[in-house]
Amino acid sequence: MYYNFYGFSEAPFGNTADPEFLYLNPCYREAFAALLYGVHHRKGIISLIGEAGTGKTTLLKALLNRLDENTKRAFLFYPDLPFDELLMMALVDLELAEPEILVPRWKAINMLQAYAVHQLKAGGNVVLLVDEAQRLSRKSLENLRLLQNLETQKRKLIQVILSGQQELDTKLVQPALKQLAQRISVRRYLKALTEEETYAYIDHRCKLADCSAKKVFSPGALTLIWRYSQGVPRRINTVCDNALLIGYALQRKIIDKKIVAEAANDCQESIQLGNKAELGKDENLAPETFLGKRFYWLTAVTMGFAAASIAAWLSFQQVGGREVVKQASQQEATNTTVLTVPAKRQANDSKELQKRTLLKSQSNLPEIADEQLPKPSAEVFEQSLVEKDAKLYSPPRAVVNSQVTLPLLESVQEQKETASSEHASGSNPKEAEDSKWVIVEKADTLEKIIQREYGAVNWKLFAAVLQANPDIRNPDEIVVGQVIQLPLNVEETNKGVKTP
Known part of the structure; x- marks a missing residue:
């Protein structure tokens, strides 16, 4: 993204073990x-x-x-x-x-x-x-x-x-x-690099990408990179890459101390507790102060989107949008009921919010037969409620005596069946029949998922799962919410192994 802006021929601070960028102190x-x-x-x-x-x-x-x-x-x-x-x-x-x-x-x-x-x-x-x-x-x-x-x-x-x-x-x-x-x-x-070796390491990688560290990083920025990374090459790469990305977003040709401070603040792993305390003493380097200066840029972008939305709405009104909205409102009124939130009702906890997020993510899974779809339950009903009143989804608590629109269970069932039929029409039936899909949860690893779903862990299972998921390039790096396909025919080549 930022390569051309800073004159790099390729990414100088990638997170892969590229031997071409090996620095030999x-x-x-x-x-x-x-x-x-x-x-x-x-x-x-x-x-x-x-x-x-x-x-x-x-x-x-x-x-x-x-x-x-x-x-x-x-x-x-x-x-x-x-x-x-x-x-x-x-x-x-x-x-x-x-x-x-x-x-x-x-x-x-x-x-x-x-x-x-x-x-x-x-x-x-x-x-x-x-x-x-x-x-x-x-x-x-x-x-x-x-x-x-x-x-x-x-x-x-x-x-x-x-x-x-x-x-x-x-x-x-x-x-x-x-x-x-x-x-x-x-x-x-x-051993970790010394301060001088850290500067040489950054310049070495920049030169391999047809640039120079002196043209991109200020002396103060290099000092902060050393302070945050403590000479560990992986941390150096992470801080430098994030700093270049922020500098590109701000259209800054020179990466200064403030940009590095914000980049290091985003990379929590690379900041030591002592560095955070020292950073707080200097108001000019505090990431919060620097983030405040970006507010105006973000405000301008938001106002641009708002202006475009208003223009689209005016165009909609000219082609008879009022009548369409009126009919939609009448139809919605027949399928909903307005309730008042009781004063003593407590807000949903974080586990319930995670369930709603999981329900939404499951709509992107491969084909699911209609008879396998669960009937509208309390969780599905709550999900539809949050979609009707989006303002309740972000805050952790509902406002006392606020008005909440509750959809009828019949309409929720119709929406569920419609989503299922649309998804089934674009899926591969053979793939759904021969595979199972799981969603990565917190603290999951690929090894834990294979152990949980197959009842065993061996190299054949790893090979089959990695072959079914070509987007997983590193089995140690899977993220929460990621959908993983588990083939069901592994039993044919691995007798005795439990299939999910």
């Missing part, structure tokens, strides 16, 4: 060299530890791009699986097995060993890269250690890279995993 350069050394010299198990957002995944992807064609690799990005399924994922990534056929563990290990021996004779290597390794169970970590027994008298056949957060380092010092800790021959730690 002395710490990162040493870690990258250690990974290459451990793989080329067959050091067995290598660990890479770093705080969340420090660029571990980016470094692993840069390593994959640097390895030659003779080094075969398997990238295991979802470690919350049993070891047998992790092993199966590795075989599929190495093109040794088909995802539809589940291979027993003993056979999978034999296949992996034979493949590694063949690669060794051909002058090649085999590498298993495990991202988010802190999520591995103790049993899976121990099984990865046992893979190191696949070796010749002089060389390791399989190299394993464990990349994870500080929790991984905590696990490795446990007495139960001391044998694994002794097998780790190369250990490297990624």
